[in-house]
Amino acid sequence: MSKLVIASIGPASSVQDGGRPGSQRYGLVPSGAMDRLALAAANTLVGNEPFTAAIEVGPFGAKFTARGAVRVALAGAPRSADIAGRAVASDTSATLADGETLTLGFARGGSFSYLAIEGGIEGEPMFGSLAVNARAGLGSPYPRPLQSGDELQAKAASGAPERRIELPAASDAPIRVVWGPQDDEFADETKKLFLDSEWKVSATSDRMGYRLEGPVLRHLHGHNIVSDGTVNGSLQVPGNGQPIVLMRDRGTSGGYPKIAAVISADFGRFAQIPAGRAFRFQAVSMAEAQAEARRFAALLRTLPERLRGIESVDLNIDALHDANVAGHAVSAVDAGTWHAVSLADVAGPD
Amino acid sequence: MAATLPPPRLLPSGDSAITVEFSRNIDDAANRRVLALDRAMAAEPVTGVTETVPTYRSLLVHYDPEQVDFDKLGAQILALAQRPVPATTRTRRWRIPVVYGGEHGIDLEDVAKTLNTTPDEIVARHVAGDYRVAMIGFTPGWSYLSGLTDSLHMPRRQNPRLLTPAGTVSIGGVQTGVQCLAGPSGWHLLGQTAVRTYQLHRDPIFLLEPGDNVTFVSVDAKTFAEQDRAAEAGEFIAEQIAS
Numbered sequence: 001m002s003k004l005v006i007a008s009i010g011p012a013s014s015v016q017d018g019g020r021p022g023s024q025r026y027g028l029v030p031s032g033a034m035d036r037l038a039l040a041a042a043n044t045l046v047g048n049e050p051f052t053a054a055i056e057v058g059p060f061g062a063k064f065t066a067r068g069a070v071r072v073a074l075a076g077a078p079r080s081a082d083i084a085g086r087a088v089a090s091d092t093s094a095t096l097a098d099g100e101t102l103t104l105g106f107a108r109g110g111s112f113s114y115l116a117i118e119g120g121i122e123g124e125p126m127f128g129s130l131a132v133n134a135r136a137g138l139g140s141p142y143p144r145p146l147q148s149g150d151e152l153q154a155k156a157a158s159g160a161p162e163r164r165i166e167l168p169a170a171s172d173a174p175i176r177v178v179w180g181p182q183d184d185e186f187a188d189e190t191k192k193l194f195l196d197s198e199w200k201v202s203a204t205s206d207r208m209g210y211r212l213e214g215p216v217l218r219h220l221h222g223h224n225i226v227s228d229g230t231v232n233g234s235l236q237v238p239g240n241g242q243p244i245v246l247m248r249d250r251g252t253s254g255g256y257p258k259i260a261a262v263i264s265a266d267f268g269r270f271a272q273i274p275a276g277r278a279f280r281f282q283a284v285s286m287a288e289a290q291a292e293a294r295r296f297a298a299l300l301r302t303l304p305e306r307l308r309g310i311e312s313v314d315l316n317i318d319a320l321h322d323a324n325v326a327g328h329a330v331s332a333v334d335a336g337t338w339h340a341v342s343l344a345d346v347a348g349p350d
Numbered sequence: 351m352a353a354t355l356p357p358p359r360l361l362p363s364g365d366s367a368i369t370v371e372f373s374r375n376i377d378d379a380a381n382r383r384v385l386a387l388d389r390a391m392a393a394e395p396v397t398g399v400t401e402t403v404p405t406y407r408s409l410l411v412h413y414d415p416e417q418v419d420f421d422k423l424g425a426q427i428l429a430l431a432q433r434p435v436p437a438t439t440r441t442r443r444w445r446i447p448v449v450y451g452g453e454h455g456i457d458l459e460d461v462a463k464t465l466n467t468t469p470d471e472i473v474a475r476h477v478a479g480d481y482r483v484a485m486i487g488f489t490p491g492w493s494y495l496s497g498l499t500d501s502l503h504m505p506r507r508q509n510p511r512l513l514t515p516a517g518t519v520s521i522g523g524v525q526t527g528v529q530c531l532a533g534p535s536g537w538h539l540l541g542q543t544a545v546r547t548y549q550l551h552r553d554p555i556f557l558l559e560p561g562d563n564v565t566f567v568s569v570d571a572k573t574f575a576e577q578d579r580a581a582e583a584g585e586f587i588a589e590q591i592a593s
Contacts, residue, residue, distance in 0.1 A: 023490075025560060135531065178364060178365060227485070228410065229403040231410075253405055253487030
């Protein structure tokens, strides 16, 4: 066995995988990776199943030291990365020799990166998942966000050749939503205002919900409805008219009107929007949203076909990396304003 | 009698879930239809459906849009929802011990003052109730019960508390509830139970199911403390009694 020691890590970093669906009827949210495509890409690079548990690294930097050789892969938010001074590009695998340290910089133009470990992370699954849900006391090997000094048991590196993976180019297109279930609680002008406005993700956001900053969305009949079920990407509008997008650690039910929901194919892209960057929403039909969901599922299935040898492109890695970052450059200070938000701020039982 | 049931509204919740809405209000008949549809969908699995989540007034049906689309699934759900609601269904009844008032239920005195009566009378009204688990939601094991007597209906607090204790038994609006984990709440705290509606490493992990019947029994603080230790060790504490 080898292990990866967390030498340093910022908040909002935890072990995540495909999550634990199936118990929402008991109030247990599935949790899981904020950006499933990035999780799947990182796992594919080291030969794992796509939704194997990996380290979801938040906007801050982090350092990991290997005890024994450990093979890893990094995908998701662009950020600087090196192993003992050797640069590691996003969307590639790399191997840490015994005693070497992988240093990750701040996320640039995104929020979450995924560090997959060849063979996965050793842990005790609860409801079939290692994903951390601290409120419910779930997650393994630690039922909480990662801290300095934590150790993750891993398989010894196989010595397999390193890979890169070709992913579709990052998109700045509007985040697509479908209306409902309570868009009839809002006037047509309010729905138009929602689509015509620029929005920003507030710094007081977390894995439970992203608060949005923008115009006030007024309700037609007040902001209290009888609680009903929520989904990933539900856009609920509380009394102050500032929407909150419910994320992977959401409450399973909520009592504020939900004007729309982010389509599943855009959820990971939305989750990566850093605090402070302006973006827009676009409403699409159910047929279009479901066609996109099928395309996204096909992309996830065909990730192994996108693997490439690394020797053939060593001259292009920096260029590829720059291409990923282009247009997304955001200062590290933006990422540094990421705060935990209390449960009470997002929703209360009703 | 073959009166046609009004069809529920099918509302999109993103591209992978449908909110099947029977009412906009807290409505016992609607909740019974929610639970009946939930049972029907469990008994006859529908292709593509991954998970169902009953709430007071609607059933949230999660599905995989690769396997079934909104229109096709919606039609199947409408057909299932047209079936008569069974008059009697399998029900379990739980008796849940509660220590009322004092540090365990810090709002009991204020609730009594607001309703112009005594704390003992509030407790008497609360334990006299025959409740049903209308839904479980928000956080693991948070059980929302219908059947609260009109004489205990009162608006929620103006300022929700950021932290209320694990095991809190409270009232809010027309509902009463048992929460498992410590967390925020705007309800009025009447008491506390040692019963864990959610406990890892216990079988079952979740004690209550939507549709279960619940009654409360008052216990003293010493009994609560003993029960709390036993519950921590994995005992149910809640008694399952014949319906």
